[in-house]
Amino acid sequence: MTDQYKITRQFHKKKRRKPSTAFKKRKRNSRRYRKRVTEQNQLHGKHIIAQIYATIIQLFPELFEWMREIEDFREASDYDLAEIITASLAMFLFKTGSRNEFNNLSTDGNFQKNYEKLFGFKMPHLDTVYNIMKRLEEKHLEKLKRRMIKELLDRKCLYKYRFSKQYIVAVDGTGVASFGHKHCDQCLHLDFGHLGYSSKPIK
Template structure:
């Protein structure tokens, strides 16, 4: 609670601004109460909407009192899960997305995310995933995938996730990929090609969305080799944009060839590093490599290669970028811009699928997008709790790390749920003045 009040003292006022088209005389539950009720589903990792009726039952628990104080409401009963579904259907997904935007803007203004910056840009991973899968067509927008005899219907999403300090991953923008994104893909294209086409088209919409929601933000896109093409380079070269994309020989064969030919001729462009764990890394780069895309547009990029040797085994990584690369910057570009993208494997979709947040569960057949945004908001709040120093201090007093104290992140959610059910949370925890005075840091110092 304190973490929420500290970072987002105005969150209830933001919820008040949600336009609520429900028929006024028949409204029982305040919109603030219902938004918190919806967030609880993910904050406590209940796993399915039905669980709200059981795990957050008001009988013989403190649930109603705690929720009322969180939302600043005086509800006499708790709603059922269907009330939430109806409410979200009425207010629509966009208003929940707007609430997420306000939370992120507040973190940016508080400079909580600044340590993740690279040459003035916020490193933002673009990553797509499938998240809903059906055996029968469930709506007109489902993507169709044929696997032999079987046809599956799915929903995909492309996310822009800002990589903050301490592995914090913040969802900045979301576009839902649907059937219309495959419109000009050849009918005989394979599944991989279809997926690529969809993601690249969605990337245009994502960039446009970010320009509207965060017009001042300088973004460095960090993406996989898929984005090494005209469309990806155009996005990464726009105003207030930069890029670091994985370079694979198969995706850009001519560029790769030129890079490998020039590398031995640029012997001075080299940095070597032995990490504290004894890993040997050799960074080399070549600038001003030219590439002409399928629309005959010329581009100039810098390519970086990192050879990493652990126990005699060498792995090679490569990227292309338009950031400034020299002996001082090459390591930060490759690390923050390139390799940190793998954090989203831990803190991004994997966590959202596997840690009890249950991303792939159809929370609603009608307003799944609103539930998607609620999940993103709750995950952001949970990360601030998990990575903030309040939890670390508590663990430290017992000579443990948070993970040792609770066993797992899922257990933390479990404990939160237990205290929410059975403990009347102290008034002090809800006090925005007290919350403003405490310090919450995300570093491990």
């Protein structure tokens, strides 16, 4: 062993130091934080699932039967249309960023088990869902939405949210209504270079 090698080895030995107490504390806190975030996400996920289940059972008990009534343009398939449409909705309900992310979730045994327990369906691959949904005529989905809205109206679920005895339909808007005159005492005055009044929801 040469003297140069000994010197280099001794130099590196001196450089190695044990992690400081502050470093260990930061690492420990980081692990605790990740664990807490994971637990919170799991709890939030369970809460969302519980809400979805309650909404379907209480307000739309026949939802899946309505889906099955849609005319299927396929000759044969491993999944019926109710399973396909439900999977496409689930991707948004569970706030997955992409089809690939949802497919990755489907490989999780617990997620797949909870999905099947919640909806009563198998989980199709989202590429399969995409290929079918892009060929499904929009009129069928529009009819499904109308039936759901009619169900809500018949049950008077939206009755207390009416405005001037009318049901409100918001389409990417911030206001409820606008007038050229003061419609009521709750109207807010907005000046756009001319006199105007509008009614806005209070947050």
